[in-house]
Amino acid sequence: MQRIKCRVAELREYVDTIWHVALTPLQEVNFKPGQYLLVVMSDSDKRPFSIANSPTRDGVLELQIGATPENAYAGQVLARMREQGEIEVELAAGKAFLRDSSPRPLILMAGGTGFSYARSILESLIANGSKRPVFLYWGVRQAHWLYEQAEMERWAASYEPLTFIPVVQEPEADWAGRSGLVHKAIMDDFVSLHDYDIYVAGRFEMAGAAREEFKLLGAEPERIFGDAYEFI
Structure with a gap:
């Protein structure tokens, strides 16, 4: 997997406890629709979040993060993004990506x-x-x-x-x-x-x-x- 730095381009609350995050990767990234990335808090602490946009949109990685007050797992990620304005991620992970060669509905x-x-x-x-x-x-x-x-x-x-x-x-x-x-x-x-x-x-x-x-x-x-x- 790639490990890359991303600039936090946008961080806003959709509704109570749910946040929209837009990351600008500092190098080209590759992933399949339906895969996820890992936010690197440390080498032993990597936290998965689904990528919310299609690979057809270059230069952006969107996340949708639910972070209730008792959910430190997500809240700490958002806090680091706010404080540092950037984050390291690894991608792409996940085997449940779109099978685009299938003809089935x-x-x-x-x-x-x-x-x-x-x-x-x-x-x-x-x-x-x-x-x-x-x-x-x-x-x-x-x-x-x-x-x-x-x-x-x-x-x-x-x-x-x-x-x-x-x-x-x-x-x-x-x-x-x-x-x-x-x-x-x-x-x-x-x-x-x-x-x-x-x-x-x-x-x-x-x-x-x-x-x-x-x-x-x-x-x-x-x-x-x-x-x-x-x-x-």
């Missing part, structure tokens, strides 16, 4: 800031003019954490292959969309998952439950991709 399932993983894949499909149908399901606990909902709705309006379905686990009274668990929403919408490539990002327990239940609808295990599956 795609289902992208993201929980919380796992959306960044799906976003990289989706942006690459759009940039390369893919005609493969793609269904993006984004699950969050509460609707205000759909921090790029408006942008995804614009993408769905302009990119015909895309269907975007946000799912809120604990909806308020004014939420008019889908509710419940995001993987259950997928199972409600598809009679069979046999013919799909499925990409999953989110909490390990969510990813594990989704894989087991998707198999019940005919999903082929070797066509379910997610970095969580390296660890569970």
Whole structure:
């Protein structure tokens, strides 16, 4: 993997506890859609974050970081970026990258800031003019954490292959969309998952439950991709 320095070009809060980070790498970088980088805090402390943009956008590495007050793991990374204005990263890591040679339609399932993983894949499909149908399901606990909902709705309006379905686990009274668990929403919408490539990002327990239940609808295990599956 490459180890490179990056300048912190942008650091702003999307919504409460979720941050957008734009890094400018100081040399050329190579990665595949859906891979992640490691923020180097020390040689023995390297912290993974999904890259949120497509490789088709040169000169930028975008991250979407959830950092609640009790989450020192992410908070310390943001603090170093603020204080130093630069950060070292290693990339690219992850085996759950987009299989762009596959002709199969795609289902992208993201929980919380796992959306960044799906976003990289989706942006690459759009940039390369893919005609493969793609269904993006984004699950969050509460609707205000759909921090790029408006942008995804614009993408769905302009990119015909895309269907975007946000799912809120604990909806308020004014939420008019889908509710419940995001993987259950997928199972409600598809009679069979046999013919799909499925990409999953989110909490390990969510990813594990989704894989087991998707198999019940005919999903082929070797066509379910997610970095969580390296660890569970």
